Amino acid sequence: xxxxxxxxxxxxxxxxxxxxxxxxxxxxxxxxxxxxxxxxxxxxxxxxxxxxxxxxxxxxxxxxxxxxxxxxxxxxxxxxxxxxxxxxxxxxxxxxxxxxxxxxxxxxxxxxxxxxxxxxxxxxxxxxxxxxxxxxxxxxxxxxxxxxxxxxxxxxxxxxxxxxxxx
Amino acid sequence: xxxxxxxxxxxxxxxxxxxxxxxxxxxxxxxxxxxxxxxxxxxxxxxxxxxxxxxxxxxxxxxxxxxxxxxxxxxxxxxxxxxxxxxxxxxxxxxxxxxxxxxxxxxxxxxxxxxxxxxxxxxxxxxxxxxxxxxxxxxxxxxxxxxxxxxxxxxxxxxxxxxxxxxxxxxxxxxxxxxxxxxxxxxxxxxxxxxxxxxxxxxxxxxxxxxxxxxxxxxxxxxxxxxxxxxxxxxxxxxxxxxxxxxxxxxxxxxxxxxxxxxxxxxxxxxxxxxxxxxxxxxxxxxxxxxxxxxxxxxxxxxxxxxxxxxxxxxxxxxxxxxxxxxxxxxxxxxxxxxxxxxxxxxxxxxxxxxxxxxxxxxxxxxxxxxxxxxxxxxxxxxxxxxxxxxxxxxxxxxxxxxxxxxxxxxxxxxxxxxxxxxxxxxxxxxxxxxxxxxxxxxxxxxxxxxxxxxxxxxxxxxxxxxxxxxxxxxxxxxxxxxxxxxxxxxxxxxxxxxxxxxxxxxxxxxxxxxxxxxxxxxxxxxxxxxxxxxxxxxxxxxxxxxxxxxxxxxxxxxxxxxxxxxxxxxxxxxxxxxxxxxxxxxxxxxxxxxxxxxxxxxxxxxxxxxxxxxxxxxxxxxxxxxxxxxxxxxxxxxxxxxxxxxxxxxxxxxxxxxxxxxxxxxxxxxxxxxxxxxxxxxxxxxxxxxxxxxxxxxxxxxxxxxxxxxxxxxxxxxxxxxxxxxxxxxxxxxxxxxxxxxxxxxxxxxxxxxxxxxxxxxxxxxxxxxxxxxxxxxxxxxxxxxxxxxxxxxxxxxxxxxxxxxxxxxxxxxxxxxxxxxxxx
Ligand code: FES
Ligand code: FES
Numbered sequence: 006x007x008x009x010x011x012x013x014x015x016x017x018x019x020x021x022x023x024x025x026x027x028x029x030x031x032x033x034x035x036x037x038x039x040x041x042x043x044x045x046x047x048x049x050x051x052x053x054x055x056x057x058x059x060x061x062x063x064x065x066x067x068x069x070x071x072x073x074x075x076x077x078x079x080x081x082x083x084x085x086x087x088x089x090x091x092x093x094x095x096x097x098x099x100x101x102x103x104x105x106x107x108x109x110x111x112x113x114x115x116x117x118x119x120x121x122x123x124x125x126x127x128x129x130x131x132x133x134x135x136x137x138x139x140x141x142x143x144x145x146x147x148x149x150x151x152x153x154x155x156x157x158x159x160x161x162x163x164x165x166x167x168x169x170x171x172x
Numbered sequence: 173x174x175x176x177x178x179x180x181x182x183x184x185x186x187x188x189x190x191x192x193x194x195x196x197x198x199x200x201x202x203x204x205x206x207x208x209x210x211x212x213x214x215x216x217x218x219x220x221x222x223x224x225x226x227x228x229x230x231x232x233x234x235x236x237x238x239x240x241x242x243x244x245x246x247x248x249x250x251x252x253x254x255x256x257x258x259x260x261x262x263x264x265x266x267x268x269x270x271x272x273x274x275x276x277x278x279x280x281x282x283x284x285x286x287x288x289x290x291x292x293x294x295x296x297x298x299x300x301x302x303x304x305x306x307x308x309x310x311x312x313x314x315x316x317x318x319x320x321x322x323x324x325x326x327x328x329x330x331x332x333x334x335x336x337x338x339x340x341x342x343x344x345x346x347x348x349x350x351x352x353x354x355x356x357x358x359x360x361x362x363x364x365x366x367x368x369x370x371x372x373x374x375x376x377x378x379x380x381x382x383x384x385x386x387x388x389x390x391x392x393x394x395x396x397x398x399x400x401x402x403x404x405x406x407x408x409x410x411x412x413x414x415x416x417x418x419x420x421x422x423x424x425x426x427x428x429x430x431x432x433x434x435x436x437x438x439x440x441x442x443x444x445x446x447x448x449x450x451x452x453x454x455x456x457x458x459x460x461x462x463x464x465x466x467x468x469x470x471x472x473x474x475x476x477x478x479x480x481x482x483x484x485x486x487x488x489x490x491x492x493x494x495x496x497x498x499x500x501x502x503x504x505x506x507x508x509x510x511x512x513x514x515x516x517x518x519x520x521x522x523x524x525x526x527x528x529x530x531x532x533x534x535x536x537x538x539x540x541x542x543x544x545x546x547x548x549x550x551x552x553x554x555x556x557x558x559x560x561x562x563x564x565x566x567x568x569x570x571x572x573x574x575x576x577x578x579x580x581x582x583x584x585x586x587x588x589x590x591x592x593x594x595x596x597x598x599x600x601x602x603x604x605x606x607x608x609x610x611x612x613x614x615x616x617x618x619x620x621x622x623x624x625x626x627x628x629x630x631x632x633x634x635x636x637x638x639x640x641x642x643x644x645x646x647x648x649x650x651x652x653x654x655x656x657x658x659x660x661x662x663x664x665x666x667x668x669x670x671x672x673x674x675x676x677x678x679x680x681x682x683x684x685x686x687x688x689x690x691x692x693x694x695x696x697x698x699x700x701x702x703x704x705x706x707x708x709x710x711x712x713x714x715x716x717x718x719x720x721x722x723x724x725x726x727x728x729x730x731x732x733x734x735x736x737x738x739x740x741x742x743x744x745x746x747x748x749x750x751x752x753x754x755x756x757x758x759x760x761x762x763x764x765x766x767x768x769x770x771x772x773x774x775x776x777x778x779x780x781x782x783x784x785x786x787x788x789x790x791x792x793x794x795x796x797x798x799x800x801x802x803x804x805x806x807x808x809x810x811x812x813x814x815x816x817x818x819x820x821x822x823x824x825x826x827x828x829x830x831x832x833x834x835x836x837x838x839x840x841x842x843x844x845x846x847x848x849x850x851x852x853x854x855x856x857x858x859x860x861x862x863x864x865x866x867x868x869x870x871x872x873x874x875x876x877x878x879x880x881x882x883x884x885x886x887x888x889x890x891x892x893x894x895x896x897x898x899x900x901x902x903x904x905x906x907x908x909x910x911x912x913x914x915x916x917x918x919x920x921x922x923x924x925x926x927x928x929x930x931x932x933x934x935x936x937x938x939x940x941x942x943x944x945x946x947x948x949x950x951x952x953x954x955x956x957x958x959x960x961x962x963x964x965x966x967x968x969x970x971x972x973x974x975x976x977x978x979x980x981x982x983x984x985x986x987x988x989x990x991x992x993x994x995x996x997x998x
Contacts, residue, residue, distance in 0.1 A: 027305065041220035042213015043437070046384040047468045051914035054384055060662045082213040099203055102879045105887065106695025107210035108217065108435030133922040138912065141382050142436050143695050145886030145952070146922040147929060148879075150183045 008159040011075035015040070016084030022072040031055045034072035036082060042082035044113050046140070053139030056115035057081050063119040068123050082111035085118075093165060094118060097126060103144035103152030117153045125161055129154065173381050174532060176834045180599045183838075186824055189747055189943030190938030195557040197707040198943055201879035202625025202714065204698040214421045215433045217894040218405045219387040219465045226390065229454050229464040233313045235288035237323035237907020238268045238339070238545035241288060241316060244297055248313040254306035257315065257458045262285035265494055271413045271446050272528035272963070274655055276665025279349055279542070282449035283419075290339050290509035291546050292909050293473025295450065299677065301459040304996065323907030324543040327506045328481055331541045339509055339542045352658055355695035356597040356793035356835060357533030362498035366489035370570045376558045378481035378506065379899040380472075380550045380918065381891075383695075383918060385435025387444050388465035389451035397690025399426025400452055405434040405442040410690045410722065410730035419449045420456075422771050429724035431692035439550025439889065440477035441694065442734050443512070444493035447475070454840040456986040464993035470874050472912030478901065480517055480558045481506035494576055496585045499526060499566065500535035507540050508547035512664065517541050517555030519654035520735075522598040523840030524556060525646035527563040528607045529585040530792025534597040536708070538658060544907040550577045550734065552953045560644045561978070564958035569967070576583050577963070579620075582643050582940050583611070593939075602843040603825070604647070604937050610869050610934050611643055614847035617930050618867035623851055625978060631970065636854040639863070644846045644955045646870070649825035650735030651839035661833060669828065672820045673741035674729040675702070676722070677749045679757075679815040681799045682776070683792025685712055688720045688732025691738065696882045696949065700744055701739050704876050705943075709750035711774045712791065729820050736947030739876060740842060744821030752817040760798045760815070763805055791815075824940045842938050844946045845871045848889075848959035850926070853966045856989050861897055861964055863926035868955065869936040873946030881948050882931055888952020889929075894920045895953065895958040900979050 010025035015038060024033055030171045034057065046052035048067045055067040058080040085092035091099065094117050106111045111165060118126055120135035127135070132153045133146075141149065159165075209215055214529035215292040246258040261284040271281045284295045297314050301307035322337040324330035328599040330337075332349045341349055363369060387405040399422045409429040417427040427447070434441055447464065455462040466475060486501035488718050505518065518538045526534055553560075567585075571578035586607050587594050594602045615621075623639055652668040657663050685706065689698055699719045707714045722730075732738065754774060761779025762769040765787060774778050780788035795815050797804055827837040851865040868885060875881050900919040902910045937944020957978060964985070965975045971992040973985075980988070 023306070024979075032304075035219070036222075039219070039222075040213065041190070042199070042215075045219070046386075046435075047914045049468065049913055049915065052384055057736070066523075080696040082211075091208070091211060098211060099207045102201075102204065102883050104207060104210060105883055106383070106434065108213050108695075110211065111213060114211075122548060131925075135922045137773050137923045140384060140439065140919055140921060142891070142919065143887045144883055145888075145890035146925050147886050148883055149924065 013074050013077050013079060016081060022112045026070065026072050028071045029067055030069040030071045031066035034066055038152070040081050042109055044108050046108065051140065054112040056112035056139065058115055058118060062095055063115040074093055080113055085114065093159045094121070097153040097156035097159060101148050101152035103129065103149045109139060109141040113141065113149055113164065117156060119168055120153065121157050121160060123132050126157055151158050174597065176357050176600060177595050179830060180595065180835050180837060182593055182601060183825060183827065184444045184941045187657040187940055189942045194242055195708055197226050197704040197714070198874065198957060199878070200704065200719045200874050202700065204697050204706060204880065205703050206690060206693060208696060209518055213898055217385060217435050218390065218403060218432045221403055223392060223461040226309050226461040226463055227300045227302060227458060228304040229462050229471065230299050230304060231295045232311045232316065233470065234285065234292055234294045234296055236289060236318055236320055237292050238321040239284065240319040240321065241291050242319050243317045243354040244466065249299055252306065252313060254308045255299045255301040255310045255650050256302070256460060258297065258299050258310065259454060259457055264453045266792040267421065267456045268449050269419045269421060271419055271449060273512055274516070274665065275349065276656065276659045276663045277512040279511040280343060280355055280508040283446050285454065287627060289641070292545050293470065294909060295474060295545060298913045300454055300462055303772045306342045325903050326904060327345045327504045327541050327543065329680065331504060335713065339544065345543040346781060347534055348539055349507065349542050350515055350646040350659070351536070352660060353537040353831060354970060355535045358717040358761065358795070359498050359535035360534045361502055362533045365400065366497045367492045368490050368573065370488040370490060370573055371564060372566060372569050373976060374484040374486060374562055374565055375813045376480055376561065377978060378478055378901045379895060381438035382917065383438060383440055384437030387441055387447050390461060391451040391453065391455040392462045393456035394462035398428065399428065401428045402448055403430045403432055404448050405432055405441055405843050406442060406448065407441050407694055407734060408443045408692060408733040409691060409724050410727040411725035411732065411983040416445055416448055418770055420452050426723070427724065431721050431723065434692055434694040437733070438552040439554060439734060440475065442550050459705070466942065468914065469912055473546055475577060476512060476547050477551065478508055478546050479548065479551035479769060480555055482558055484562055486562055488570055490570050490574065494574055494581050495582050496529050496531045496996065498533040501562070502537040504539045504541050506543050506545065510547040511540060511542070512549065512659045514655060515658050518656040519658050521652070522836050523600045523647040523654070524843065524988040525559045526596050527560065528587055528643050528845060532585055532597065539679040544903045552888060552950050556622060556647060557954050557957065560954050561957045562704070563963065564962065566640045568962055579641055580639065586643070588942055591625070599830065599837050601838050603841045603940050604936050605845050605871065606934065606936050607643060607845050610845050610871050613932050613934055614849050614867050614869040614984060617869065617932050618849040618865065620849065625866065628852060629811050634965045636856050637851065638850050638965070638967025638969065639849065639850045640959045640960060640961065640966055641847065642807055642958035644957055646846050646948070646951040646954050647840040647845055647846035648736035649740045649840070649842040649941065650737055651823050653829055653837060657829045657833070657836045669826065670822065671731045671737065672729040672822050673731060673738070673745050674748050674820040675742065675745040676818045677753055677816070679753070679791055679795040681796040683716060683795055685717045685721065687717060688722050688803055690722050690727040691732035692721060695732050696733045697812035697877065698738065698742065701876050702742055705743050705746040706750065709747060710753065714721050737947040739822055740941045740945045740947050743945050744824065747885050747942045748819035748821055749817050752819060753815060756815050757791060757794055759810060759983055760796045760805065763788050764794065764797060766969060818897065821857055835962065842941055842946045844873065844948060846951050847953035848955040850959045852960070852963040852967050854964060854985065856971070859985035866926040866929045866931070869932040869934060869950065870951050872934050872948035872951070874935055874937045874944035875933060876945060878933070884949050885931055885952045888950055889951070889956045890920050890925060892953040892956025893924065893960065896957045896978055898979055898981055898982065902918060907979050
């Protein structure tokens with residue numbers, strides 16, 4: 006199959022690749038870029054576990070082709086933490102028990118990142134709304150909501166600018 | 173105690189660590205040990221695995237519910253560049269035998285269909301190719317000619333089917349795979365003596381766990397390199413690998429099953445044998461490592477994990493004063509096309525079928541009906557979630573007919589706190605409990621009397637507001653007789669009585685405690701729990717404990733997370749390992765301190781002389797010396813080098829079923845208790861249900877980690893809410909599964925969860941398990957459906973709506989309201 010050249014930034018690194026036009030962004034990230042933290046739960050756009058941040062927005066990577074990411078800036082879960090430690094949202098998920106099996110977690114983190122970038126002090130209803138496109142079968146959501154609330158607080162107190170980039 | 177139970181003698185307790193207050197680590201909400209690697213994307217799930225030379229499989233699935241395979245043309249698929257091989261059921265049968273079955277007599281199943289298909293989604297051919305895209309392209313080029321047969325969709329109709337509608341005509345002349353009747357105690361006498369018999373027909377529809385990760389396997393067969401290496405997200409890999417080896421035609425020495433982190437199970441990945449055998453066989457045929465990950469459609473239609481699908485005709489014998497005397501029912505269960513676990517889900521329900529109530533006898537006829545649907549497997553509750561709901565429905569029905577307050581009627585019949593251990597008519601025991609305390613706590617948390625008054629006032633304003641309360645049992649720590657105790661006595665099958673859990677522990681020369689677990693992590697918290705128990709028992713720091721998972725060749729005796737058993741069972745193994753390690757630590761340490769082992773104790777990761785400060789050796793010093801300085805210790809094998817031990821913990825309390833099945837023995841005795849109370853408002857115009865307030869109090873004995881337990885309760889409650897309000901698999905008359913996707917099978921999102929959810933705990937420790945721990949993995953789903961159903965019925969009392977089937981989706985509720993209005997108008 007014909008391949009198309011694309012170039013993009015992923016987790017702060019500029020990269021180039023040749024991809025078949027029909028390859029899903031989720032497959033490209035997982036299997037070609039070998040960043041397995043982006044998960045695939047349904048491949049039909051409902052569960053949100055494949056969410057990644059593309060140009061500042063949380064998007065379903067299973068509903069996008071890799072070629073559509075040409076020229077984009079992509080952040081996956083692998084890009085959240087730094088040598089200095091977990092991102093405050095990851096830290097809050099750890100402290101508040103926001104994950105059990107962890108399969109939905111990267112998508113939840115992306116949704117939380119997008120929310121807190123736009124609204125640093127969300128109400129619980131705002132949080133519910135923001136993650137209502139993400140399915141979790143383990144937690145019943147309550148501790149995820151707690152985690153996002155407390156991440157917002159921690160980031161406000163530490164005055165962390167959520168730029169949707171690694172902090 | 174009723175006389176049919178005389179022969180069922182309760183064994184003495186083997187508890188070594190008594191429940192007590194003042195523990196350091198047990199009871200703390202420590203952060204999970206498992207989380208950092210998962211949070212950063214490095215969990216290591218099955219689809220994250222890549223092997224050199226790995227190929228990818230895609231399946232051709234049956235579009236028909238029931239059909240003969242006339243021919244399969246694979247030529248076009250084989251010709252596609254990038255395709256390594258295309259295989260049919262006959263090809264696969266060249267290298268693998270049929271799937272194992274625990275049903276007795278078995279219902280034969282092949283990993284890939286041969287001759288005919290019995291449900292939509294059953295695999296008929298597979299492609300192995302360089303990548304999944306090519307494999308799927310090739311799968312579309314395979315042409316199958318079918319001869320369509322009559323589809324069995326309805327339980328009752330299928331039970332009566334004949335001729336071409338029979339699913340397994342070579343093996344049985346009926347679609348009823350099992351039909352057995354039981355009488356536990358004087359059921360007929362009790363019914364004859366009762367003042368009133370409350371009767372209901374109740375229906376529980378099919379759904380399943382649908383973990384967000386599907387099932388998957390990476391298999392590699394290499395005859396010259398030890399046979400099969402199979403990575404998979406099965407829970408059960410260390411207990412019965414030889415059974416899978418049997419189907420793969422290799423000895424366990426030529427089969428290594430390696431666990432991976434699993435993205436949720438809730439029972440659905442307990443065994444996963446079919447996908448293991450299928451992918452294994454494809455690797456052997458293709459001669460390369462093969463990855464096969466189900467897509468969501470395949471997981472819905474072919475993963476052998478559908479939940480209960482039952483029709484009950486239930487009767488409760490009650491006296492005028494409200495005393496429950498006896499219960500009996502006939503239950504037909506739509507098991508789908510095969511019967512992998514026999515009627516284990518009904519065996520399970522026998523653990524607590526009479527609920528928290530004093531009911532003297534119980535009778536049942538159970539029929540396992542085969543239909544043209546994917547077969548059942550476990551789903552959180554394993555059948556007991558249904559009988560909990562049936563029991564609570566019957567109590568509400570009795571309250572209705574006797575014009576009694578449903579809560580008072582429950583209290584009147586509840587087992588008293590001084591009656592434990594309490595043996596129920598089936599022979600299982602409830603080890604301990606205080607149901608009254610759980611109820612009182614839940615009522616207080618919910619502000620029950622206040623809410624009742626409020627709801628009444630709201631109804632007076634014309635709003636449909638109601639309150640439901642359920643008091644349910646939460647059996648934990650299963651014994652395996654549930655798999656076979658309801659089979660015909662003449663053909664009981666494999667009468668397994670062991671469910672061990674094991675652990676391997678080693679203190680390395682740096683003082684780190686290396687733990688090998690023999691069961692996988694599926695979203696539970698095995699490492700966290702073990703950390704807390706070992707830190708408690710051995711006085712080590714949690715950060716000094718390091719985890720590994722064995723494979724099927726290095727591991728042993730791990731039954732894994734299922735049946736709410738793991739925490740209590742692994743605690744037992746941890747205590748056994750700790751006792752052995754402590755003895756060795758003390759022997760070496762005392763020698764180094766020039767003391768007798770009786771004179772030393774464990775203190776903060778040291779072996780220390782009792783009563784003396786500063787006279788101590790750290791575990792690291794002892795481990796280093798015992799590992800590298802053999803000549804520092806006396807001769808004799810008790811000083812063999814190193815600090816290592818293995819330990820196995822067997823089920824703490826079980827007995828055999830009675831030979832004549834007058835009772836089923838003790839098999840699920842570590843019981844928790846649940847009270848859920850919920851207030852709902854129903855919009856009668858749309859059928860939408862809103863939860864206004866929710867209180868759940870659970871008694872899971874001694875709690876190891878309150879926050880992870882709360883997570884289980886929350887998650888289980890969310891599953892129960894889905895089961896009650898929205899989740900159902902739909903089939904049309906042709907047996908087409910019409911909603912096998914996340915858009916149309918509606919699982920709760922954050923928006924569907926109650927806004928006010930209050931969770932409480934009562935701790936009645938078990939007298940039989942270490943520290944008094946009870947299991948708590950299934951509770952939410954064991955309680956929520958009953959309470960929520962009651963609340964909705966209560967809210968619609970002015971319409972006279974009765975709920976006899978779940979789920980009650982908005983259209984279903986609208987239908988019930990419309991019917992009630994019609995009746996009222998007539
Ligand atoms: S995998 Fe993309 S939304 Fe489910
Ligand atoms: S943590 Fe398992 S699906 Fe969300």
